[in-house]
Amino acid sequence: MTPEASVDLAGLGFTEGAHLLVQRALDGLPPGGRVTVHGRDPALRVHLPAWARGRGHRVESTDDGVAVVVRGDADDARWRGAERAGLAEPEDLRGRPPASWGLGVRGALLEKGGPEPMFDLDDKDLVWADIAPKLYAQAAARQWDPEQAVPWSAEFTLPPDVEAAVVQVMTYLVENEQAALIVPARFVGRIHPHFREVVQLLAVQMADEARHMSVFARRALLRGTEMGTSSAGGRSSLFTLVTESDFALASFLLSVLGEGTFVDLLAFLEHTAPDPVTRRICRLAGRDERRHVVFGMAHLAHQSTVDPGLKDRLRAAIHHRHDALMDTAGLNADVFDALVVLAAGSWAPDDIAAGHRRVQELQHVMDQGRQRRLVRLGFHADEAAALSALHTRNFM
Template sequence: MTATGSATGSGPGTGPGPRTLRLGTLGFDRGAHLLVRRALLDLRPGQELAVAGDDPALPVHLRAWCRAHGHELRLPDPGGGPGGQEADGVRARIVRGRADLDRWSDAERAGGPGPGGLVARPSPAWGLAARGALVESGGPAGPFDLADRDHVWADVTPHLYARAAAEQWDPGRAVDWEAPFTLPGEVERAVVQVMTYLVENEQAALVVPARLLARIHPHFREVLQLLAVQAADEARHMEVFTRRALLRGGEMGTSSAGGRESLDTLLTEPDFSLASFLLSVLGEGSFLSLLAFLERHAPDPVTRRITALARRDEARHVAFGVAHLHQRGTVDPALRGRLRAAVERRHDALTDTSGLNADVFDSLVVLAAGEWNPEAIGRGHDAVLALQSEMDEGRQRRLVHLGFPADEAAELSALHTRNLM
């Protein structure tokens, strides 16, 4: 950047004479303070900066600026040279004060050493300051109760966020909504019912990370970014599943009270790790199998495409949940006990509910059958039972990865909600 003014004379340690800043016609109303401030940075407290300039209001603006920034201003003797200036055009002299230095004397960096600067427990006083910034004292403390790295972090988070950002897709372009297909009425109604169920679950999957976002200390910005993209993923899934449900002009399917009650238990879990466990590891982990099932048995190209796209997104959500819990489990031996208690607590709360909407189960059978005859319906029913077994096996694998013994993993997986999510 090239300055519009010039500084001459001696600087610190270069001689006894004061340094002179020549502003020409530039006034404070057009940025002269930037050049004054820059010139003062080269001086020590007590040293003097002479300021020359042609703007008539310069002495007035200098007086106000110096008072605000803690510097002493010395104006020429009114009886001196013409226009209230010295022989060499100097209009004022500034004695460097300590105020600008003292402002940052007790400041601290919002982060640790190294490129990442991540710390285990960021100060509440850092608030919304960027990680690594020099934080002036006296600002407001942020309302962030999730301010412990082990409670929210996973080392894979930056990579997952970069991947998530690169894999965003536009529903209007990624899906050929005009693809020709014709389905029997019963099959179309089955698709609509499954889409209705998916929208309901995706709405819960959006609310959970959205609620957690506002509680996480911004120091862990990659977690905020990843959860924000996760919420955007779910919003996009809600859009495409709704759009497919209404594609042929019909109405949405049914929503069971038991299904909504099951999802409500996800919304009331306040602990970040437990919420991630119930939603991402168990719920969305099971949904990976469901989306693969729907892609495999989709009766039309639109259903096949949107379930494939959603499954790719959900895989990232599951990956973060598993990585976070695995990493936290290495430093918190009591975590597994709390995870088990969360599963049992949710199971007990849902004991008297009906579980999976019967209309959804039957619709999955119809989609897997592909035909309306006893043999096909039997195959479709067996395929849905196999899907539930596949979900159970996937939950057990993830639980074992988190450190649960195989028998305990099987027991906890069996307690997972019958509503699948």
């Protein structure tokens, strides 16, 4: 017997969504199945046949508000050869998704045909870290609004030279965060959407850096109208990050070495900040930056399990960057002096001496942190110390 169904559209017309009810009735039938359609819309006799033809179905009659639609097999043919783009959960990632999946959603049924965009970062081992989905969820939940989270209206007055030191440090921070935004931006469009949690995490990381740039610049101009100085050596150091085209090496240089060191700097600034605004923005930015470091470490730890040559490439990247920056002056002297002023808290000779020691201690803390991260990535302690010593004197 021919499978049959019926649907009553009442006064609903095809310009108002009647096709949804008809299609729902047809979906339960095989090709050749018949749906009796009842409806009062006067345009039904025109709209129903036109819609049915476009879907490969046939209408037998449209008399007195009643029509019979015979299901064709066009919809079945359309999805014949369709491919499921893997499974939806990140635990079931395909190691190397095909280009034919393109921009299709992971786990969706993909109609045959369509564009096949090329994503050169299409291998799980090149981009993945098992912690990525959890980190993305955490990052999305911990976004903060500068207007609400920072006490911009707090009353404080700093001596002009202390304020100038804050402005100089804030200028330096903005400059570094600009590079930290550009680096992931260069890779987001190259990663296969199958690994969407990594794309999402990098997108939030870019949002973090954009917000950091905004708050650091706003603090720099909170009491004046001019930013501080920018050294050629500092910009050269950052440029080596921006031009790195290898995702693993860029993550290593930026997140593991640079941002790891940056976290120590932000913690130092939070402790020595002479005002509540500076203290708060350094605390909030440091929290974000620690998350960036966690992903960089996790990604490289994953890649090291499948790429026995990774350590050699990481080692070479450090040496290459050191050689490229050998003739630069390193950290902007104005930044170093500003850090000393903030750490000193006054212009008394003993306080300046103490401030200078604290900045040197900061550099030691940065070095120790880099060494620990290098050891976690598989380097021997002695080599980790030697490699850390080659890291740019510009901190990032």
